[in-house]
Amino acid sequence: MSHLNLRISTTTLESYRLWSDPEQEWMPEEELLDTIKGVFKPNAKMLLGQAFGRAIEKADKYRRQDSQGDYYAVPVKDPVSGWKEYIFPGKVVNPCLEKFDRRGVFECKSTRIYGGVTVVAKADQILGNVIIENKTKLSTFDFQRYQDSYQWRFMLDIFQAASVHYNVFCLDSDGTGDEHDEIKLKGIEEFNLYPYPSLHDDCCELLTKFLGYVSARQLEPYLIEKQYA
Amino acid sequence: MKIADFVGYISMSGKDRVLDFSPTDRWVGKNPGQWKPFKVPPVAKAQDFMADLFVKGRAALGSMSDESAKIVQLVDDWRAAIGTYKTADECTKAVAEINAIALPIAQAQAKRLLADHAKTLKLEWKADRFILTEKEAVPA
Numbered sequence: 001m002s003h004l005n006l007r008i009s010t011t012t013l014e015s016y017r018l019w020s021d022p023e024q025e026w027m028p029e030e031e032l033l034d035t036i037k038g039v040f041k042p043n044a045k046m047l048l049g050q051a052f053g054r055a056i057e058k059a060d061k062y063r064r065q066d067s068q069g070d071y072y073a074v075p076v077k078d079p080v081s082g083w084k085e086y087i088f089p090g091k092v093v094n095p096c097l098e099k100f101d102r103r104g105v106f107e108c109k110s111t112r113i114y115g116g117v118t119v120v121a122k123a124d125q126i127l128g129n130v131i132i133e134n135k136t137k138l139s140t141f142d143f144q145r146y147q148d149s150y151q152w153r154f155m156l157d158i159f160q161a162a163s164v165h166y167n168v169f170c171l172d173s174d175g176t177g178d179e180h181d182e183i184k185l186k187g188i189e190e191f192n193l194y195p196y197p198s199l200h201d202d203c204c205e206l207l208t209k210f211l212g213y214v215s216a217r218q219l220e221p222y223l224i225e226k227q228y229a
Numbered sequence: 230m231k232i233a234d235f236v237g238y239i240s241m242s243g244k245d246r247v248l249d250f251s252p253t254d255r256w257v258g259k260n261p262g263q264w265k266p267f268k269v270p271p272v273a274k275a276q277d278f279m280a281d282l283f284v285k286g287r288a289a290l291g292s293m294s295d296e297s298a299k300i301v302q303l304v305d306d307w308r309a310a311i312g313t314y315k316t317a318d319e320c321t322k323a324v325a326e327i328n329a330i331a332l333p334i335a336q337a338q339a340k341r342l343l344a345d346h347a348k349t350l351k352l353e354w355k356a357d358r359f360i361l362t363e364k365e366a367v368p369a
């Protein structure tokens with residue numbers, strides 16, 4: 001089957017890269033296939049991350065107050081069990097708000113054609129020619145994992161941005177990361193990643209490998225439908 | 230390495246010492262100047278080498294900041310213009326103009342601003358134009 005008219009998200013490409021790393025043992029192929037097929041199965045940590053991200057981006061909407069000060073109550077829908085409400089203390093959210101720049105434009109999308117294939121990227125936030133990604137992390141922060149990622153590479157290649165700035169809000173929970181846990185802020189990691197001369201070639205190389213995998217598994221029909229980053 | 234703007238590695242290429250700031254699968258790199266790998270001069274001829282590198286690096290970062298400020302202004306101009314649109318026709322007319330913005334990063338921001346504004350006007354994109362959403366359209 002031709003690869004023309006395929007539309008692939010950068011998230012999917014990054015999932016493929018993670019899975020195809022010969023040294024990785026934590027990601028089963030089923031998870032990659034779910035991503036390609038557009039099946040979203042968030043775990044507790046993902047839902048908590050989603051809720052925290054909303055608290056940061058729409059703080060005024062979710063801020064509440066009681067006798068102990070302010071807190072943030074954020075509803076998130078679990079596809080399996082329905083709506084949950086996450087409560088974050090002000091002392092966890094407020095330091096993160098100080099890092100959060102409200103200027104620019106949020107949730108921007110762009111595409112680029114790579115040999116007839118459309119790759120879609122979505123940026124959390126753009127200010128000028130800088131992409132800003134705000135991430136929540138419950139496990140140990142590892143800069144190398146961000147450095148190795150192809151999400152930022154494709155974002156730079158597609159948006160033609162000058163850099164990607166990451167704000168990684170490192171949280172700690174006393175449980176499994178569900179809505180009943182007490183959440184603490186461990187720290188905030190900030191760093192910039194930049195384009196380099198062979199960036200576009202590296203992106204093309206990963207895409208080529210991914211298309212080979214798609215062909216071998218006959219997964220093209222899932223990618224002809226719209227799939228956004 | 231995380232907080233640095235420039236990270237480069239020196240390796241030997243034959244008899245030459247080569248400095249490469251681009252990331253590879255062997256090392257972390259950061260290359261805002263988009264410099265190709267270059268030879269490091271012999272020690273006797275390298276008194277100003279690091280100083281020159283700092284100057285070039287600052288210039289590269291400064292240039293990025295200047296470009297960014299121009300794009301911020303461009304996007305703000307679009308934000309102001311889009312904010313005045315009151316009709317589907319005005320929003321539709323803007324689409325061709327926004328698609329003509331050469332810089333993908335500026336175009337993406339303007340598109341988002343237009344989409345958000347169209348939503349506040351209860352418009353949706355159908356085929357090749359904005360129209361009122363069906364429940365907002367006044368029956369003939």
